[in-house]
Amino acid sequence: MAYIGGRAPLFETRISGGRVCDGHGDLLADDVYLLDDGPRVLDCIEFDPRLRYVDVIADVAFLAMDLERLGAPELADVFLAAYQEAAGDHFPSTLVDFYWAARAVVRAEVACLRADQEQDLRPARSQAGAAGLLAMAQRHLQRARVLLVVVSGLPGTGKSALAAALGERMGWPVLRSDEIRRELVDPGHRGPLLAAELPGAYGAEVSARTYAALLERAGTALGLGQPVLVDATFAGPDSRGAVEELAARTTSELVVLDCRCPAQLAATRMRARLAAGTDVSGADESVARAMAATAAGQWAGALEVDTSGTLQHSVEQVLASGLLPPVPGPVAGPVAGPTAAAAGRSAGR
Numbered sequence: 001m002a003y004i005g006g007r008a009p010l011f012e013t014r015i016s017g018g019r020v021c022d023g024h025g026d027l028l029a030d031d032v033y034l035l036d037d038g039p040r041v042l043d044c045i046e047f048d049p050r051l052r053y054v055d056v057i058a059d060v061a062f063l064a065m066d067l068e069r070l071g072a073p074e075l076a077d078v079f080l081a082a083y084q085e086a087a088g089d090h091f092p093s094t095l096v097d098f099y100w101a102a103r104a105v106v107r108a109e110v111a112c113l114r115a116d117q118e119q120d121l122r123p124a125r126s127q128a129g130a131a132g133l134l135a136m137a138q139r140h141l142q143r144a145r146v147l148l149v150v151v152s153g154l155p156g157t158g159k160s161a162l163a164a165a166l167g168e169r170m171g172w173p174v175l176r177s178d179e180i181r182r183e184l185v186d187p188g189h190r191g192p193l194l195a196a197e198l199p200g201a202y203g204a205e206v207s208a209r210t211y212a213a214l215l216e217r218a219g220t221a222l223g224l225g226q227p228v229l230v231d232a233t234f235a236g237p238d239s240r241g242a243v244e245e246l247a248a249r250t251t252s253e254l255v256v257l258d259c260r261c262p263a264q265l266a267a268t269r270m271r272a273r274l275a276a277g278t279d280v281s282g283a284d285e286s287v288a289r290a291m292a293a294t295a296a297g298q299w300a301g302a303l304e305v306d307t308s309g310t311l312q313h314s315v316e317q318v319l320a321s322g323l324l325p326p327v328p329g330p331v332a333g334p335v336a337g338p339t340a341a342a343a344g345r346s347a348g349r
Contacts, residue, residue, distance in 0.1 A: 003098050003144060006251030009223035010095065014055050019089065025052040027062045029070060057091055061099035068136060069107070069129075092225040093171075097144035101137040108133035142325045147227040148218060148252045149324070150243055152234040152299065153259030154291055155283035156266030156273075158307035158314065162259060163231035165315050169327060170227070175217050177232035178281040181210045202287050211239050215246050222250040235295040255323045256302035265308055 004011075014020055024031070025045035033040045045051045060083050067076040080096065083089070111130035149172075151163040160176060167174035185201050214232060221228040234240055234256075247254035266288065273279050283291075298304075303321055307314045318324065 002251045002253075003094070003146065003225075006146065006249075007223065007225050009220070010092070010225045011055075013224065014057075014091075019057070020053065020055050022049065022052050023054050023056060023059045024062075025054060025059070027059045028066045029063065032063070055095075055099070056087070056089065057095055058099045058103070061096050062103040064096070065100050065103045065107070065136070069104075069133065094144045094146055094225045094227065097140040098225075101140040101144060104133045104137035104140065108137070139326075145227070145325055146222055146225055146250070146252045147255055147324065148222060148243070148247045148250070149227070149229045149255045149257065150234060151229055151231050151257045151259065152302070153307070154233060154235070154266065154295070155281065155288040156268075156270040157259040157261050158269070158311070159233075159257075159259040160231050160279075160281065161311050162257065162305065162307060162314050162318070163229045165311055166318060166324075167229050169315065169319075170229075170324065172227045172229055173221060174229045174231055175214055175221075176280075177210050177214050177230075178279075178283075180213050180217075181206065182280050184209055184213070202283065202290070211242065215242055219246055219250060222246075222252045227252075233291055234299070235291050240299060256299050257318060258299055258302040258304045259307045259314075260304055261306070261308040 023044070024041060026043070027041065031041055031043045033042065060080065064076040064080055067073070067079060084091075108130040111133065115130070149166070151159045151166070153159040160178070163174050163176070166172070181201065185206055211232065214230060218228050218230050230243070232239070234243065244254060246252075267285050270284055270288065273281065274284060303318070303323060305314055305317050319327075
């Protein structure tokens with residue numbers, strides 16, 4: 001229910017886009033016949049039209065689920081990709097996994113009913129099939145989780161590099177506070193956002209506006225079923241409370257990664273970044289000290305990530321924690337549209 005509860009914008013978009021229609025309702029591989037003059041799909045649910053009027057993805061996911069059940073998960077991926085290309089249908093991968101899991105549970109229930117009704121050796125096979133289907137449903141429910149992943153830490157701790165790497169690995173958009181801050185105070189320019197050149201750029205008023213815009217964009221993505229990574233310091237209790245409220249309001253799962261490294265290493269990174277002049281962040285040691293002075297301390301429930309080593313090591317720490325779902329397959333990527341387009345992926349540490 002958590003997925004449904006927070007995804008009203010996604011379902012409204014699916015309805016208004018004509019993606020909910022009179023479909024099949026029970027699309028299995030046995031229902032598809034490949035004839036000389038083209039494919040035929042038979043045996044739709046006729047006794048109750050309410051079971052046929054579904055999102056197209058529900059029918060598509062039903063057939064993909066059955067292909068996986070039959071031992072052809074790669075063919076399921078090919079089928080989903082082919083559907084998306086042919087239909088021009090843009091959807092988050094979480095929506096497919098949500099319906100995939102729901103359909104697997106339906107088939108598990110059917111297998112259990114058959115096990116109760118049959119008197120020969122089929123009950124044992126039906127029970128084994130139900131167990132496999134429930135395991136499949138669990139795997140896809142893990143992938144259907146809509147996560148709000150906060151990558152926090154003081155300047156120079158490597159949070160932007162980690163967020164960008166995780167975004168690339170998971171196929172999720174990354175929303176970076178430095179880029180939004182630039183839009184607000186110095187739009188259209190390149191290079192570091194230097195506090196010395198733009199007084200107030202890192203002040204309380206601009207920071208409040210930055211975080212408000214950041215969380216508004218994150219909320220749009222989450223409402224559309226798109227997990228998102230948010231790259232920002234989140235040092236103060238107000239900003240932390242706001243992101244926790246957003247996760248609750250969108251019934252999304254909040255994951256907080258707290259990047260830590262020795263202060264000397266962070267200072268070295270900041271100096272190198274400013275000297276290169278290629279990253280939007282203009283935070284220097286004075287900005288870092290100011291942020292540290294007002295920081296609220298350890299964020300309850302956060303995973304502390306040691307970023308003093310290689311970026312790959314930091315990524316492996318996060319993936320090994322089990323806080324993120326398994327890396328998704330090649331089927332559906334981030335939601336197409338302005339939310340994904342606005343999400344920047346910067347590798348600046």
